[in-house]
Amino acid sequence: MxxxxxxNVRKTFAHGEVKEEILKGIDVTLPEGKITALTGASGSGKSTLLTIAAGLQTASDGQISFEQQELTSMRSEELRQIRAKQFGFIFQFAHLVPFLTVEEQLALMLETAESSLSKQEQKKEIRQVLELVDMWKRKNAYPPSLSGGEKQRVAVARAIIHSPKVLFADEPTASLDSKRSQEVMRLIQRLSKERHITVLMVTHDMDMLDYVDHVIEMRDGKIIQEDSIH
Known part of the structure; x- marks a missing residue:
């Protein structure tokens, strides 16, 4: 498995008596331990598919399975537990808590994920992950003093600190210049390989496809092409 x-994932929105089908029967299998990119023009349904896959909104129809568990039939608390412990999230903007230091951002994520690590083990893991993203030297800094690239590296660290099995990234480089975008993508690529994290990423930047393993192109709520790159 x-x-x-x-x-056969479908999503329909109702606007009064008018119904609009955003996703029209999507079939996807994510290659384990690889990076899959969702591409397509604005309005193609890629961000809707990502948020449904991540359990952030519900599908109108279809099945979504994670480790042979059907997410679409789970109670809300069960799904919350999966999201907190098994999934990681990166968005276009870092969304860091402004009054927490870099180190505290990761500690809060471990608390949210109900980590079984001891406090000493948590501190060790936080240091290891911040060193991986080259942010340990800024561990006591607050978000307002960080550059855009630094904030996004902290966001990546926060997303993987609890060792998720799947990482969902919605336009993770859209707010960065080309140099910082490449740095963040190299980081995601390295962490995916080293920690065997399966990544589903939405992007409109074709340059970012140099760092992914699998590409799914969408148009008008359907998959029109699917290719393995590496």
Missing amino acids: SLFTMK
């Missing part, structure tokens, strides 16, 4: 699959 695959780690993460979506079968």
